[in-house]
Amino acid sequence: MADEVILLNYWPSMFGTRTMIALAEKNIKFDYREQDLFNKSSILLEMNPVHKKIPVLIHNGKPICESLIQVEYIDEAWPGKNPLLPSDPYQRAQAKFWGDFVDKKVYGPTRLIWGPKGEEQEAGAKEFIEMLKTLESELGDKVYFGGETFGYVDIALIGFYSWFDVLEKFGNFSIELECPKLIAWAKRCVKRESVAKSLPVSEEITKFVPELRKKIGIE
Amino acid sequence: MAERSDEVKLLGMWASPFSRRIEIALTLKGVPFEFSEQDITNKSPLLLLSNPVHKKIPVLLHNGKPISESLVILEYIDDTWQNNPILPQDPYERATARFWAKFVDEQIYVSAMKVVGKIGEERDAVVEATRDLLKSLEKELVGKDFLGGKSLGFVDIVATLVAFWLMRTEEIVGVKVVPVEMFPEIHRWVKNLLELGVIKKCYPSRR
Numbered sequence: 001m002a003d004e005v006i007l008l009n010y011w012p013s014m015f016g017t018r019t020m021i022a023l024a025e026k027n028i029k030f031d032y033r034e035q036d037l038f039n040k041s042s043i044l045l046e047m048n049p050v051h052k053k054i055p056v057l058i059h060n061g062k063p064i065c066e067s068l069i070q071v072e073y074i075d076e077a078w079p080g081k082n083p084l085l086p087s088d089p090y091q092r093a094q095a096k097f098w099g100d101f102v103d104k105k106v107y108g109p110t111r112l113i114w115g116p117k118g119e120e121q122e123a124g125a126k127e128f129i130e131m132l133k134t135l136e137s138e139l140g141d142k143v144y145f146g147g148e149t150f151g152y153v154d155i156a157l158i159g160f161y162s163w164f165d166v167l168e169k170f171g172n173f174s175i176e177l178e179c180p181k182l183i184a185w186a187k188r189c190v191k192r193e194s195v196a197k198s199l200p201v202s203e204e205i206t207k208f209v210p211e212l213r214k215k216i217g218i219e
Numbered sequence: 220m221a222e223r224s225d226e227v228k229l230l231g232m233w234a235s236p237f238s239r240r241i242e243i244a245l246t247l248k249g250v251p252f253e254f255s256e257q258d259i260t261n262k263s264p265l266l267l268l269s270n271p272v273h274k275k276i277p278v279l280l281h282n283g284k285p286i287s288e289s290l291v292i293l294e295y296i297d298d299t300w301q302n303n304p305i306l307p308q309d310p311y312e313r314a315t316a317r318f319w320a321k322f323v324d325e326q327i328y329v330s331a332m333k334v335v336g337k338i339g340e341e342r343d344a345v346v347e348a349t350r351d352l353l354k355s356l357e358k359e360l361v362g363k364d365f366l367g368g369k370s371l372g373f374v375d376i377v378a379t380l381v382a383f384w385l386m387r388t389e390e391i392v393g394v395k396v397v398p399v400e401m402f403p404e405i406h407r408w409v410k411n412l413l414e415l416g417v418i419k420k421c422y423p424s425r426r
């Protein structure tokens with residue numbers, strides 16, 4: 001049976017980027033459907049009734065929600081090519097721990113940084129850098145988070161890379177100065193075709209964020 | 220793979236619903252383990268060393284190697300001791316189970332914690348919000364003995380947080396968040412849980 005794969009996404013999303021990279025790693029063709037989050041489509045509401053959020057991956061009519069769950073699903077449903085998670089249970093657990101860390105600790109501060117100016121923004125900036133440093137020390141001297149091969153944790157984090165410029169602008173810091181090894185890692189990741197073709201263009205995110213602030217009434 | 224010489228130690232807390240999940244899974248798989256009660260107001264060097272990032276229990280130490288975060292630990296246990304599987308085999312069903320587990324922790328638990336922390340009108344609002352979330356779980360249970368289907372599975376183990384933490388805490392707090400009239404399926408499921416040996420062992424009834 002031919003697989004029918006649909007992705008509901010919104011282009012600036014660091015979450016949707018993950019799913020696109022995972023699909024590209026497995027060489028899976030998919031039908032990309034851009035969503036308007038300010039006027040949600042009936043397909044989005046029907047496919048993700050609980051959270052009503054993108055990304056939603058729809059495989060042969062069945063929806064999968066939550067980007068990291070999608071990445072793992074893609075790895076389990078198409079197991080042959082480019083494994084994204086290690087098969088050793090301990091290594092696997094470590095990868096899932098760090099993926100979860102990115103969701104719990106990195107995303108929140110980014111919202112504060114480009115949110116309303118003030119104390120919260122400063123606290124967000126501090127927290128963000130601290131979390132990146134924790135990740136940098138986990139990376140150590142490895143090529144990728146999982147070692148020699150690109151995988152789950154790289155996918156979880158690299159979606160934020162397109163946002164780095166705008167975060168630096170709002171947060172008044174230089175990620176390269178604070179975390180040089182992490183930037184070197186990101187540059188390695190971007191050399192992969194799967195990443196290059198899935199990541200939003202930095203300049204476009206930098207233009208998009210002020211517009212978004214206006215739209216949601218921060219500016 | 221498990222070996223005879225396996226040394227399994229759980230850094231946990233008797234009262235923590237997160238740590239109970241791990242006890243249930245290990246008990247279900249028949250894995251002998253040592254339980255080490257932790258004091259989170261005075262964290263032990265072993266806890267800080269084993270979970271330097273979050274500094275939280277539970278932590279599972281398997282032959283000295285630490286694993287943190289209860290959902291991650293549960294999957295590790297299922298991958299390592301493959302008897303009595305808690306996750307289904309089918310990738311789609313696995314993804315669905317993971318989705319509901321995340322929902323319990325990131326939505327229901329977060330909302331229920333606010334019920335504990337608030338009073339008066341503010342509390343009424345968060346009780347309402349928590350019930351809204353629980354409705355999704357109620358719907359999932361229609362026609363099923365367990366969230367995992369015919370037997371106890373990953374989501375059931377995760378959702379014991381609702382059955383035995385939230386539904387017991389509500390008595391202490393003095394507000395019924397999960398009334399039987401509103402959530403008959405959840406109450407039926409709790410009864411099913413209480414009939415299982417593994418639950419009786421890990422969540423003895425208090426009276």
Ligand SMILES: N[C@@H](CCC(=O)N[C@@H](CS)C(=O)NCC(=O)O)C(=O)O
Pocket residue numbers: 010013014015037052053054055065066067068
């Ligand atoms: N945990 C989710 C987060 C997804 C998420 O936050 N999506 C945002 C866009 S980046 C969304 O759809 N927001 C719409 C809304 O909140 O109404 C994942 O990893 O997929």
Ligand SMILES: N[C@@H](CCC(=O)N[C@@H](CS)C(=O)NCC(=O)O)C(=O)O
Pocket residue numbers: 232235236237259274275276277287288289290
């Ligand atoms: N997401 C964690 C939550 C664990 C958790 O919240 N543990 C609490 C006890 S119930 C803790 O260790 N708190 C100590 C602290 O926050 O300092 C998991 O699933 O394991």
